[in-house]
Amino acid sequence: MPIGPARMPIMDHLGELRRRLTIVVVSVIVCAVIVYFATPTLIELMIGQIREAMRGGDLYVFTALGGFTIRFKVALFFSVIICCPIIIWEVMAFFLPALKPKERRWVVPTVAAMVALFFLGMIFCFFVIQPAAFGWLLDQTFEFAQSMANAEDYLNIYMLLEIGFGIAFQLPLVIFYLSILHLVPYSTFRSQWRIIYVALMILSAVVTPDASPVTMILMFAVLIALYEVALAVARYIIIARDGKQALKWTREDYEQHEFDQL
Numbered sequence: 001m002p003i004g005p006a007r008m009p010i011m012d013h014l015g016e017l018r019r020r021l022t023i024v025v026v027s028v029i030v031c032a033v034i035v036y037f038a039t040p041t042l043i044e045l046m047i048g049q050i051r052e053a054m055r056g057g058d059l060y061v062f063t064a065l066g067g068f069t070i071r072f073k074v075a076l077f078f079s080v081i082i083c084c085p086i087i088i089w090e091v092m093a094f095f096l097p098a099l100k101p102k103e104r105r106w107v108v109p110t111v112a113a114m115v116a117l118f119f120l121g122m123i124f125c126f127f128v129i130q131p132a133a134f135g136w137l138l139d140q141t142f143e144f145a146q147s148m149a150n151a152e153d154y155l156n157i158y159m160l161l162e163i164g165f166g167i168a169f170q171l172p173l174v175i176f177y178l179s180i181l182h183l184v185p186y187s188t189f190r191s192q193w194r195i196i197y198v199a200l201m202i203l204s205a206v207v208t209p210d211a212s213p214v215t216m217i218l219m220f221a222v223l224i225a226l227y228e229v230a231l232a233v234a235r236y237i238i239i240a241r242d243g244k245q246a247l248k249w250t251r252e253d254y255e256q257h258e259f260d261q262l
Helices: 010-036 039-053 066-082 084-098 107-142 151-168 171-180 186-191 193-207 213-242 244-248 251-260
Strands: none
Touching: 010 039, 010 066, 010 084, 039 066, 039 107, 039 151, 066 084, 066 151, 084 107, 107 151, 107 171, 107 213, 151 193, 151 213, 171 186, 171 213, 186 193, 186 213, 186 244, 193 213, 213 244, 244 251
């Protein structure tokens, strides 16, 4: 897909943004129409874990339009997942002209990493988070009542958890690029770790839609692990590229170093 020039009038930038948004929207809509016909199978896959947590109970639809609404949401959900590489590429391609030539070589690996991390986050959520989240939530009901689960309500939580973890797993890339581009010095990430951990805890509480402490704690633990891995990789690359002294560089120091290399 073509990349726009680095400098364009503001209206051309808006036109470029509109073109890329059109590609994303059309791709998602076309995919959703196709996926809609497979939604019964997809829904059965999704509610399998919920039924297990419900100890064999059933889910219910309480409105005439409920079935259609659920199928439409599930089709849209899976179409976003399928079109994830297109969405990420179009976003990256819009900002690509603003990058320096040496920085552009990271774009393709970054897109690949973003897609991989997104799917990794969803897989982790499917196998680890979903059983724990629904198990804890339903246990709060079984102590005193029988649950008549609204299918739309439960599937909404399911999809939000999957998307939330897919997005949360992008954290390593954010930390990685902030470090190696010296937008935030590596030393700052290391010295301010207490504040960052608190921020990650708040993020975990915001991203998890089910108000479950189990889900929040699991996400918090995952975010800390991803944060530390990202910093370890960034540290290795910074030292290998610019030396150990670069761990304390600011963005100005980095740009001066790049200028001196010319």
